[in-house]
Amino acid sequence: MMLSLFLSSESTSHRMPPFVRKLFIALVLLVVYPALSRVSAAQAAPPMPSLLLGSAWYPEQWPESHWDADLALMEAAHLHVVRVGEFAWSRMEPAEGQYDLDWLGRAIRLAEKHHLAVVLGTPTDAPPAWLTSKYPDTLRVDENGRLAQHGGRRQFNYASPRYRLFCAQISDHLARRFGRDPDVIGWQIGNEYTDESFDPATRAQFQQWLQRRYGTLDALNEHWSTAYWSQTYDRWDEIPLVATGGNPGLLLEHRHFVTDTWRSFQRVQIDAIRKWADPRQFITTNIGGLAWSDHFDHYEITRDLDMASWDDYVGQGQLNPMRNGALHDFARGWKRAAFWVMETQPGSVNWAPISTTLNRGETRVMAWQAIGHGANAVLYWQWRSALNGQEQYHGTLVGPDGEPMPIYDEVRQTGGDFERAASALRGTQPVAQVAILESYDSRWAIDFQPHNHNYDELQVLLDWYRPIRQKGFTVDIMNASASIDGYKLVVAPALNVLSPELAAHLKAYVEQGGHLVLGPRSGMKDAYNSLNPERQPGPLVPALGGRVEQYYALDDAVPVSGILGSGTATIWAEQLSTQASDASVLLHYGKSNGWLDHQPAMMTRPLGKGTITYLGAILDANLMQTLTAWMIDGSRVQPEFGPLPEDVEVCRRVGAGRTIYILLNHGALPAGITLSAPMKDLLVDQPPQTTLTLASQGVAVLEEQAQPADR
Ligand code: GLA
Numbered sequence: 001m002m003l004s005l006f007l008s009s010e011s012t013s014h015r016m017p018p019f020v021r022k023l024f025i026a027l028v029l030l031v032v033y034p035a036l037s038r039v040s041a042a043q044a045a046p047p048m049p050s051l052l053l054g055s056a057w058y059p060e061q062w063p064e065s066h067w068d069a070d071l072a073l074m075e076a077a078h079l080h081v082v083r084v085g086e087f088a089w090s091r092m093e094p095a096e097g098q099y100d101l102d103w104l105g106r107a108i109r110l111a112e113k114h115h116l117a118v119v120l121g122t123p124t125d126a127p128p129a130w131l132t133s134k135y136p137d138t139l140r141v142d143e144n145g146r147l148a149q150h151g152g153r154r155q156f157n158y159a160s161p162r163y164r165l166f167c168a169q170i171s172d173h174l175a176r177r178f179g180r181d182p183d184v185i186g187w188q189i190g191n192e193y194t195d196e197s198f199d200p201a202t203r204a205q206f207q208q209w210l211q212r213r214y215g216t217l218d219a220l221n222e223h224w225s226t227a228y229w230s231q232t233y234d235r236w237d238e239i240p241l242v243a244t245g246g247n248p249g250l251l252l253e254h255r256h257f258v259t260d261t262w263r264s265f266q267r268v269q270i271d272a273i274r275k276w277a278d279p280r281q282f283i284t285t286n287i288g289g290l291a292w293s294d295h296f297d298h299y300e301i302t303r304d305l306d307m308a309s310w311d312d313y314v315g316q317g318q319l320n321p322m323r324n325g326a327l328h329d330f331a332r333g334w335k336r337a338a339f340w341v342m343e344t345q346p347g348s349v350n351w352a353p354i355s356t357t358l359n360r361g362e363t364r365v366m367a368w369q370a371i372g373h374g375a376n377a378v379l380y381w382q383w384r385s386a387l388n389g390q391e392q393y394h395g396t397l398v399g400p401d402g403e404p405m406p407i408y409d410e411v412r413q414t415g416g417d418f419e420r421a422a423s424a425l426r427g428t429q430p431v432a433q434v435a436i437l438e439s440y441d442s443r444w445a446i447d448f449q450p451h452n453h454n455y456d457e458l459q460v461l462l463d464w465y466r467p468i469r470q471k472g473f474t475v476d477i478m479n480a481s482a483s484i485d486g487y488k489l490v491v492a493p494a495l496n497v498l499s500p501e502l503a504a505h506l507k508a509y510v511e512q513g514g515h516l517v518l519g520p521r522s523g524m525k526d527a528y529n530s531l532n533p534e535r536q537p538g539p540l541v542p543a544l545g546g547r548v549e550q551y552y553a554l555d556d557a558v559p560v561s562g563i564l565g566s567g568t569a570t571i572w573a574e575q576l577s578t579q580a581s582d583a584s585v586l587l588h589y590g591k592s593n594g595w596l597d598h599q600p601a602m603m604t605r606p607l608g609k610g611t612i613t614y615l616g617a618i619l620d621a622n623l624m625q626t627l628t629a630w631m632i633d634g635s636r637v638q639p640e641f642g643p644l645p646e647d648v649e650v651c652r653r654v655g656a657g658r659t660i661y662i663l664l665n666h667g668a669l670p671a672g673i674t675l676s677a678p679m680k681d682l683l684v685d686q687p688p689q690t691t692l693t694l695a696s697q698g699v700a701v702l703e704e705q706a707q708p709a710d711r
Contacts, residue, residue, distance in 0.1 A: 054081030078415025086121025192288030328373030361697025372651025427656035511608030545580025559590030574616030
């Protein structure tokens, strides 16, 4: 800011002879500016609270005269961060090469006045009309060959070199201007990477990408089994670019290509920003798609980012605490670190089939649930709706009149909570003894060929997650290839793609004392989405001492019983067989289709210092609970908290010598809770208690009291 003031001041630099002006600029750049910016950074950037509540704010949509009132209301609600800029390209660069960032600078200074830190978005999710009309090659082509047009957003082609050049230029201009701004704490690249392009130039890039990956067409033809249906390729340029239908090997590689292409799209902007940005400014992107079903690999995309962040929307209906908690754990697993909720709904959205509103208190519970699962910031989308534009009906904190909406008070209460609890939560994070493994390759491979349209991968994962969480255990959800040393129990609900390397990684964990439980469909495919020539679980057959003889898609429930109790299997059932003498069967099928009758459904085997277990069916909720008790006992997972009423969720954050428990009552009735030792609720002015009553949608943030030293 100061440099631009110096350089634009009429009374100084512009009246000087050119060589004096150059000298003056050099002096400012080399000596005065660094010194001043150090002073200003030191003065204007007090340590950030460790919990931040904030909002997306679009000053470009409003007359400047409204800004101060907006920001004052944010400050009054204890918001400490605003995200700005991510769709404002036509205001930042109104014509090609003509940049206007002064308005943004003024918005940031006003935010500073109201003690709000700023996350700056690069506007590359919404190119201006002048850009795409002058350079139509920057527009996206969908899978049906239709060219996108201006009038919405995401009309750009993510692989277009020309578009990337424009993205680099606008990012460069933003970072030169705000890269050392003390109030800008971080950057968001684009927004919710979503739509791929299928234009001829992108197809050529895909073919070149395949050539680099496979080296020879012989290798590609072999891995994809292209002798099937005469698909054999004789030239790289014969290979199609499709995302649906077709060869499973090609489909999986297209997802890898999409991941690499978004990653390089992002890289161009990271490089432009990092050239100028202060290292204290983080770089992230806002991952959308309800964090689950995107076309790219989140572990890969977040590799180049300083921090992960995602959008947490309920859409229609009420919060589903298990599903939402699992998605937070999944987001924490991308970088295995604290993350941000970059957007969440202030009550309602505008895009659900029925855009219902969260009940009173539920928006606050959602914010605390995010913190409980490892977020350090929660931002609402959005502050105030534009008077026109497609999202007029979306929930906001203030109305089009700039006055608070009913939800504002609840958000203000949450902001007050965050301020009270921030210092105790600083340096803490969830710490888990149990890990759930998943992989994009496996998910995509099953999505391409579900074999039973009722097979929903997120539901399958939640079937495993729910009973573990109901017992109060923290769960890490993470990439199957990540390090799993130290976890007492590792569950892999559906590792469909299982390479020899991944199998060796899992086997080593077991041999060193780990307890691994694999779910149905595991170990069917190799890394090229080709069938493993062994039966399931492929390279883990020798370790398991057994295998899957045949799999069956079910339309009716099948009875299951054994030492874990009796119940049913639905959707999917595999007939197992044991080969090793030390393998034992835990569950058998009852009378069914003849093939499954009385056959093993689940088996386990000791291996090295640990155990490997395979479940071949999707079990009902009761059996999953018994199975969970068996897994927890067998792997000696230690309790984290005492028993709780059914609707009360507990989240534990540990660190900096402290243990904090966040209790959330998702139920409709008040819940009485007895604690094993006195604990202080950081949200109320009361001494430590051993009992508490949590109202419906109530939140308590309990700090474990230090034990008196032994005498
Ligand atoms: C997404 C986008 C936002 C906005 C919200 C509305 O998450 O990132 O720009 O469209 O949805 O819910």
